[in-house]
Amino acid sequence: MTPEREPRVEELDPALIRAAAAGDLAAFERIVRAYQQHVWRFLRRLVGDPAAAEDVAQETFLRVYRALPGFAHQARFSTWVFQIARNAGLDELRRRRRRDRLAASVRPPGTVGPVGEARAEIEAALAALPVDLREALVLVEVFGLPYAEVAAVVGVPVGTAKSRVFRAREQLRAWARPDEGAVGDV
Amino acid sequence: MTCDATRLAVSLRADGELGDGPAAERLDDHLAGCPDCRRFEAGIGRIRNALRFEPVGEAPDVASPVIWRLSRRNGDVRDARSPWWAAAAVAVVAGLVAGATFVGVAREPRSPAAADIPALVVAAQPTVDSLDARIRVTESTRAAPRDGRLAYRAPEALALTVGADRLVVDGDRWWQDAARACSPAPGRVRCPADGPRWLRSVTGREPFSDAAPLPLDLVVPVDSFALAAGSAGLGERTVAGRAAIGVTVTAAQVAPFLGGLADAAGLRPVHPADPVEVWLDADHLVPLAVTARAGDDPGRAAWARAAGVADAPGQVIVDVAVTSIRVNEPVGDDAFAPPAGPVDESTTAGFQPGDGAPAPEPATLPAGHRPHRAGTVTAAGGPAVGLRSWTDGRAWVTVRATAGWAGGRLFGEVGPDVRPVDLGPAGRGYASADGRRVALHGDGLDVVVTGSLPAADLRAVAAGLGVVGRPVPPGWAEAATATLPDAVQALPGLLVPGGGLAGFGTAAVRIDGDTVSQTYAGPGDRGLTLVQRAAAHLPPPSDGDEVGVAVRGTAGRYSYGRGQLDWMEGGVARSLRSPTLALGELLAVAEGLEPA
Numbered sequence: 001m002t003p004e005r006e007p008r009v010e011e012l013d014p015a016l017i018r019a020a021a022a023g024d025l026a027a028f029e030r031i032v033r034a035y036q037q038h039v040w041r042f043l044r045r046l047v048g049d050p051a052a053a054e055d056v057a058q059e060t061f062l063r064v065y066r067a068l069p070g071f072a073h074q075a076r077f078s079t080w081v082f083q084i085a086r087n088a089g090l091d092e093l094r095r096r097r098r099r100d101r102l103a104a105s106v107r108p109p110g111t112v113g114p115v116g117e118a119r120a121e122i123e124a125a126l127a128a129l130p131v132d133l134r135e136a137l138v139l140v141e142v143f144g145l146p147y148a149e150v151a152a153v154v155g156v157p158v159g160t161a162k163s164r165v166f167r168a169r170e171q172l173r174a175w176a177r178p179d180e181g182a183v184g185d186v
Numbered sequence: 187m188t189c190d191a192t193r194l195a196v197s198l199r200a201d202g203e204l205g206d207g208p209a210a211e212r213l214d215d216h217l218a219g220c221p222d223c224r225r226f227e228a229g230i231g232r233i234r235n236a237l238r239f240e241p242v243g244e245a246p247d248v249a250s251p252v253i254w255r256l257s258r259r260n261g262d263v264r265d266a267r268s269p270w271w272a273a274a275a276v277a278v279v280a281g282l283v284a285g286a287t288f289v290g291v292a293r294e295p296r297s298p299a300a301a302d303i304p305a306l307v308v309a310a311q312p313t314v315d316s317l318d319a320r321i322r323v324t325e326s327t328r329a330a331p332r333d334g335r336l337a338y339r340a341p342e343a344l345a346l347t348v349g350a351d352r353l354v355v356d357g358d359r360w361w362q363d364a365a366r367a368c369s370p371a372p373g374r375v376r377c378p379a380d381g382p383r384w385l386r387s388v389t390g391r392e393p394f395s396d397a398a399p400l401p402l403d404l405v406v407p408v409d410s411f412a413l414a415a416g417s418a419g420l421g422e423r424t425v426a427g428r429a430a431i432g433v434t435v436t437a438a439q440v441a442p443f444l445g446g447l448a449d450a451a452g453l454r455p456v457h458p459a460d461p462v463e464v465w466l467d468a469d470h471l472v473p474l475a476v477t478a479r480a481g482d483d484p485g486r487a488a489w490a491r492a493a494g495v496a497d498a499p500g501q502v503i504v505d506v507a508v509t510s511i512r513v514n515e516p517v518g519d520d521a522f523a524p525p526a527g528p529v530d531e532s533t534t535a536g537f538q539p540g541d542g543a544p545a546p547e548p549a550t551l552p553a554g555h556r557p558h559r560a561g562t563v564t565a566a567g568g569p570a571v572g573l574r575s576w577t578d579g580r581a582w583v584t585v586r587a588t589a590g591w592a593g594g595r596l597f598g599e600v601g602p603d604v605r606p607v608d609l610g611p612a613g614r615g616y617a618s619a620d621g622r623r624v625a626l627h628g629d630g631l632d633v634v635v636t637g638s639l640p641a642a643d644l645r646a647v648a649a650g651l652g653v654v655g656r657p658v659p660p661g662w663a664e665a666a667t668a669t670l671p672d673a674v675q676a677l678p679g680l681l682v683p684g685g686g687l688a689g690f691g692t693a694a695v696r697i698d699g700d701t702v703s704q705t706y707a708g709p710g711d712r713g714l715t716l717v718q719r720a721a722a723h724l725p726p727p728s729d730g731d732e733v734g735v736a737v738r739g740t741a742g743r744y745s746y747g748r749g750q751l752d753w754m755e756g757g758v759a760r761s762l763r764s765p766t767l768a769l770g771e772l773l774a775v776a777e778g779l780e781p782a
Binding site for chain 2: 025028029032033036037039040041050054057058061062063065066067070121122126137138140141142146147162163165166169170172173175
């Protein structure tokens with residue numbers, strides 16, 4: 001049976017957010033500590049490598065701090081933070097593509113990180129997904145966000161979010177097929 | 187209930203978004219009799235478990251360095267480092283400027299001087315041996331301007347100082363002193379515990395590497411203008427005591443200039459369609475003043491929110507001005523001294539001097555070119571690459587080759603959109619969309635030629651290497667590469683830009699099944715792709731941010747998020763895509779299309 005999907009991202013006290021928006025760094029530190037794991041985990045899946053995810057997570061919170069005075073309290077704060085993390089992550093992917101033009105040319109295509117463990121296998125399969133499918137699936141599976149929140153984070157209609165999650169699962173079928181034993185070949 | 191509908195319903199139920207009722211019942215009925223759909227359901231659980239398996243405590247501490255950084259900036263985080271192209275990426279996500287009127291494709295230039303600028307810039311490249319300029323960089327996001335210095339000595343020495351930031355490139359070494367929260371690579375490096383500066387030292391830089399910084403467009407903006415059409419002229423004026431001619435371009439066009447400056451000195455984000463006034467030295471075509479203004483479009487407002495900036499339309503957001511300059515006079519060695527202080531990070535880029543084998547030597551080179559640096563590059567997990575370079579002291583060419591290429595696509599990162607080029611006895615070559623790289627897939631040897639020479643000279647060098655290029659194997663990414671006549675055969679009714687596309691190179695054409703795409707590279711980051719496919723109707727919109735627009739007398743649609751214009755014409759679905767051109771420019775291109 002499919003394991004239950006429960007929301008795993010908590011919301012913060014609006015007073016804390018307002019204090020941080022007013023420049024209270026102690027309040028902002030509590031916000032960062034509340035979300036840093038989520039943000040880093042999301043970015044690790046989005047940009048594909050832990051060290052880069054750490055840098056982008058820092059950049060994310062600098063942007064969050066900068067943008068806090070403009071945060072509309074009608075929206076969910078966690079959704080808003082994920083939006084900013086996503087934009088920073090996409091920036092990183094684009095920047096890397098440009099920086100690595102030469103470096104990539106001496107690396108054979110299609111190589112992935114360490115293989116042989118179940119975890120490396122799912123990571124490789126995930127990394128092979130198009131970024132729009134990958135981010136939708138990660139938001140649903142890792143953070144338990146409802147489709148409406150996924151749609152808000154990535155800026156698409158709910159129907160699109162729904163279909164992206166489904167398409168991501170379709171594309172991971174080869175990996176997820178239980179009757180093929182250790183299925184790393186995707 | 188079909189299997190497809192069942193799997194979608196299974197996916198929804200796994201996320202608790204299907205609800206109860208008749209749909210759920212029909213779902214269970216189908217599942218009971220369909221092992222394949224049951225496997226899909228079980229697979230969802232396997233994916234879920236695998237993705238959630240993460241060791242506790244693996245996430246790094248981000249809060250400490252972030253708070254440390256903020257506390258040292260007195261709350262002024264407006265100058266948090268954000269590379270220029272990061273901003274460009276946000277634009278791709280957040281929407282592009284539509285209907286910009288300040289720059290048009292192939293617009294008639296207002297003055298003859300402006301029309302000549304691209305040719306003048308390319309011709310000026312070999313006339314600048316050295317340069318020493320004092321500069322002032324002003325940004326709307328900083329309280330005060332920053333003063334600095336740009337020094338250059340051909341062919342491979344450049345030093346740029348802006349405020350406390352300093353970049354020095356000298357042959358196979360380079361240094362960067364910048365405010366950094368954390369080391370970017372390689373591996374995982376913690377933030378420095380004391381002091382906001384970060385000094386990197388890199389050895390093993392490849393000759394004329396464009397992966398390691400050498401922002402030559404700061405000296406003569408060749409990449410920004412080489413493929414450019416005549417731009418809107420601003421006339422003439424005097425800058426730093428020198429005669430200057432001015433043009434207005436887009437930020438995307440001068441991306442090599444702004445990006446080079448952003449790399450070294452951390453510029454604020456600039457939208458790709460923002461208008462930029464460029465004043466070039468009338469004699470040497472060196473940039474003397476560059477002023478970027480905020481564009482005035484609703485699409486830009488969304489971009490600005492995502493980029494964390496607030497700009498009034500027309501406001502000057504970045505201004506770079508030369509305050510004094512000397513060209514082709516001796517520059518002292520002290521100008522290229524490494525940044526002072528202890529080195530925080532020391533790495534090698536992997537280049538080792540040597541004889542350059544297996545890179546072949548060309549039979550002929552442009553006049554005055556002599557051997558420059560040669561050696562071997564090895565990257566983790568990649569084959570050894572031999573490299574030779576030549577220079578006449580200013581212009582340059584490199585040949586890189588490997589005998590161990592694993593394939594899948596062409597060696598040399600020429601990009602997916604390439605043009606086949608006939609090299610005579612040297613067989614088939616492939617030129618990148620901008621013509622600045624030529625790749626050959628030979629027997630047991632894969633080669634790429636690149637350089638600052640005109641495209642025709644690069645092809646001549648490639649043809650004289652003694653390597654016979656073969657068409658790429660069917661499985662490679664470039665196997666769909668075709669010529670325009672092939673494409674016309676494949677898709678009757680194909681449209682092409684009438685009389686070519688001013689300001690862009692020759693099309694790189696691909697035929698993938700029944701889809702024909704033409705990619706045009708322009709100066710800097712400008713470029714666009716025209717995709718055409720026989721179809722009864724447009725594919726469904728993918729993003730939901732589409733707006734209706736009139737294209738060639740018919741109803742089309744435009745997606746800000748994708749920078750894509752779609753319309754139906756003559757039983758063919760057509761789309762024009764560009765991450766760097768505004769909607770107004772794409773519409774102008776569309777209007778100029780004609781049957782091939």
